[in-house]
Amino acid sequence: MKKKKMVYIAMGIGAIIIPLIISMVILFRYNKANKPEDKLSEYMNLLNSKEYEAMYDMIDNESKGKISKEDFILKNKNIYEGIQANDIKIEVKNVLKQGNEASIDYETSMNTSAGDLSFSNNISLDRxxxxxxxxxxxxxxxxxxLGDNEKVKVNxxxxxxxxxLDRNQIPLATDGNSADVGIIPGKLGDNKEKSIQKIATILGISVEYINSKLNMSYVKNDMFIPIKVIADGDERVYKLLEIPGIMVNNKDARIYPLNVQAAHLTGYVQNINAEELEKNKGAEYTKSSVIGKTGLEKIYENKLRGIDGVEIYIQDKDGKKKTSIISKAVKNGSNVKLTIxxxxxxxxxxxxxxDKxxxxxxxxxxxxxxxxxxxxGYDPNDxxxxxxxxxxxxxxxxxxxPLYNRFQSNVAPGSVFKPITAVIGVDSAKxxxxxxxxxxxxxxxxDSSWGNYFVTRVSAYGGDSNLLNAxxxxxxxxFAKAALDIGKDIFKDKLNSFGFxxxxxxxYGLYNSQFATDGQFKTDVQLADSGYGQGEILLNPVHLASIYTLFQNEGNILTPYIEYKESEKSKVWKANVVSKEAENTVLQDLIQVVKNPSGTGHxxxxxxLTIAGKTGTAEIKLSQTDTEGTELGWFVGMTTNKAPNNLLVVTMAEDVKNRGGSHYVxxxxxxxxETIK
Known part of the structure; x- marks a missing residue:
């Protein structure tokens, strides 16, 4: 009986102790799985993801009694996104737990519009x-x-x-002012629809576009709603200001004074996009930055760009600066002076x-x-x-x-290539x-192996068929015969030495010139056609101009450059590609192309002025019998008696067929x- 009683007692104790042990184990595991520092990390992860509503769900009831969910979301969103905070990280330094309360000391680091920011902080938790x-x-x-009644400001x-700038300090691209045209919705008056229609007509935009701007959820009657930016001084401003509700503000803008005339040269800037922002991470761009998109604006972006100065500070309840959190000094961009x-x-x-x-x-x-x-061209200001x-x-x-950059590309040169064949032939004694x-x-x-293919010329001429007359x-x-005389190997090697x-x-990045799609002359027909600038020859206009400098520089091809140098010293790209004697022989003949009344360039x-020149008409057609193809007209003209201020001009116009061919150019x-004196 006594033994049985002891069993009951043991069972009773077990019934009490075992659940207690189990509860303690569960509580231990729960406490281990619910560390206060993990809660802080979860909160910061939500902050990085901009999940402000979920962050609010993590604060205690006492805190919720002091700030509503709407105000909490608005405050965090405005501050963190206002300073462009991203990549927010914390490092826990110390955790102190007392009963149901915990205190954490930690370091915070983040990237902001003013640069990298780090600071120490403390947070309390309870449960x-x-x-x-x-x-x-x-x-x-x-x-x-930061106090509860204070604000974070960004200046x-x-x-x-x-x-x-051009060589004479004249701006080709500069910072200036534009007119920011906007509407105050509440001042459009009783004839709102008529006013909007008139605004749309003047600005060349749709009524639907204006209404979409005015119907945004945030729009209030007394707000300035920007509609379109136009050039400062645009005569449309005066017409717009006659319409009720219109307001025009000055706005900083990039200005291109030459408009279409230098569009492909300067390119343009626009606001940076998300992809560019990510690509240039760490380069101090912000969401409000502009970046060069095309042309010299893009090429010289690192030199031209300025870095905005930014100060992030705390403003007290009286509107006064209390504490500067972080600041970055303004850095203006550098000018680029061109030879243009x-x-x-x-x-x-x-x-x-x-023309094109x-x-x-x-x-x-x-x-x-x-x-x-x-x-x-196009207007980069647009x-x-x-x-x-x-x-x-x-x-x-x-x-x-108009968006296609023709000086950057390469096209068939036609007869402006003949001096290249000539100087190679003379230099190689072929x-x-x-x-x-x-x-x-x-x-x-x-010979008959060419079948029905013939090389043709426009007209016969009296006198010998020598280089000068050719x-x-x-x-x-x-020149077809000359190319065959030079031969595939010599012609190929010499063209390669010219930079093909x-x-x-x-x-400024340019397309490479080529004499064959695979770098080889495959047939005699191709070689012969190449001699007068057809076949598979494609030449970039800047490269062509550079090649012609050999006629002024004793057989050296100069390096083209566009960034101004005070010394104006030439730099050789390809040295001694032909002999001085060879280039001078061809140069004298090119002078006769212009001087001789019978010359195609007369x-x-x-x-x-002593002018050396060469015309060229490149045929763009599918076959020799194709009569629907078009023609490119070329002329290269170069003064030779005005050193060191000689002028070399290469011009190409498309679709010159039935317009005089090269004589149109x-x-x-x-x-x-004629500007050379």
Missing amino acids: ESGKKYNIKWNSKVIFPE ETKARRGDI DSNMQSLLYKELEN GASVAMNPDTGEVLALVSAP FVMGLSDDKWKSLNEDINK IDPNINKNISGLSWQK LVYSDNIY GEKIPFE QAYIDG VPKVKKAL
């Missing part, structure tokens, strides 16, 4: 028995110096972007403004590029001030391709300038050459 920790929240959780000092002459740029663009084409002006004594023109969908669509669908090739008729083929009259047959197939050493003759180059 009811058996429940998870909750954060005892107040404004000091954000910044330890930005706008940096100036460097100017792009804005007058030459404008002149050459105006000569091509009704490209022009390059260069000083052949130095390699300085004086103009880079692609026509038609991209800065806001391009409507209709305008963007029209630019992309325009058959003249062409005797004085030998008469006895060419007759308007067509020729090497250049003066631009004889395709002569290579990256052109120029600040239209460019200017009394008092010659007067355009002459206009530029």
Whole structure:
């Protein structure tokens, strides 16, 4: 009986102790799995994800009694996103637990619009028995110096972007003012719809676009709602100000004074996008930064860009600065001075403004590029001030391709290539300038193996079929024979030595020139056609201008450059590609192309100037019998008696068939050459 009683007692004790042990184990495991520092980490992870509502759910009831969910979300969102906080990290230094309360000392680091910020902080947590920790929240959780009735302010000092200047300090791109056109909805008056229609008509935008802006959820009657940015001084401003509800503010903007004339050269800037922001992480860009998108604005971005000055500070309840949290000094961008002459740029663009084409002006004594023109152009100011969908669509669908950069590309050169064949032939002794090739008729083929293919020329001429006459009259047959005489291997090697197939050493990226798609002359027909600039020859206009500098520099090809250098010293890209004697022989013949009244370039003759030149008409067609193809017209003109200020101009115009071929282009180059005194 006694033994049985003892068993009951043991069972009773077990019934009490075992659940207690189990409870203690469960509580131990719960406490271990619910550390206060884990709660803080979870809170910070939500902050990085901008999940402000979930953050509010983690604070204790006492804190919730002091701040509503709406105010909590608004305060955290405005502060953290206002300072552009990201990559927020914490490092726990110490955890102190007393009963149901815990205190954590930790270090916070984050990236802000003013740079990397780190500071020490402390947070308190509590919990009811058996429940998870909750954060005892107040404004000091954000910044330890921040009171509940205080604000975090961001003061930005706008940096100036460097100017792009021509050689005479004339701005091609500069920071200036624009007109920010907006609407005060509550002042549109009784004829609201009529006013909106009038605004849309003047600005060239849709009524739907304006209404979409005015119907945003945040819009209030007394707010300024920006609609479109236009140029400062635009005459439309005066018409707009006559409409009720319109307000026009000054706004900082990037300005391009030459508009379409230098669009492809300067390019333009726009607000940075998310992809660019991520790519340039750590380079001090912010969401409000602008960045070069195309042209020199993009190429010289690192030099031109300014870094805004920023101060993040705490403002007390009286509106006074209490504490500076972090600041970054403003850093203005540097100017970029170019070799470009804005007058030459404008002149050459105006000569091509009704065409599709490209022009390059260069000083052949130095390699300085004086103009880079692609026509038609576009107005880069439109991209800065806001391009409507209709305008963007029209630019992309325009058959003249105004967004296509023609001086950057490479195309068939036609007969402007013949001097290259000539100088290679003379230098390699494969062409005797004085030998008469006895060419007759308007067509020729090497032999019957060419089948129905013939090399043709425009007209026969009296006199010997020698190098001089072949250049003066631009004889395709002569240069087809010359290429065959030079041979595939020598021609290929010499063209490679001229920089074909290579990256052109120029600040502005250009397409490589080529003499064959695979770098080989595959057939005699291809080789013969290449001799007069057809076949598979594709030449970049800047490269072509550089090659022609060999006629001014004893057989050396100069490096083209666009960033101004005070010394103006030339730099050789390809040294001694041909002999001085070879280049001089061809140069004298090119002078006759212009000077001789029978020369194809005689239209460019200017009394008092010694001009070397060469015309070229490149046929773009599917076959020799194709009559629907188009033609590119070229002319290269270069003064040779005005060192060190000689001028070399390359101009190409598309679709010159039935418009005079290359003769359509010659007067355009002459206009530029006439500026040399």
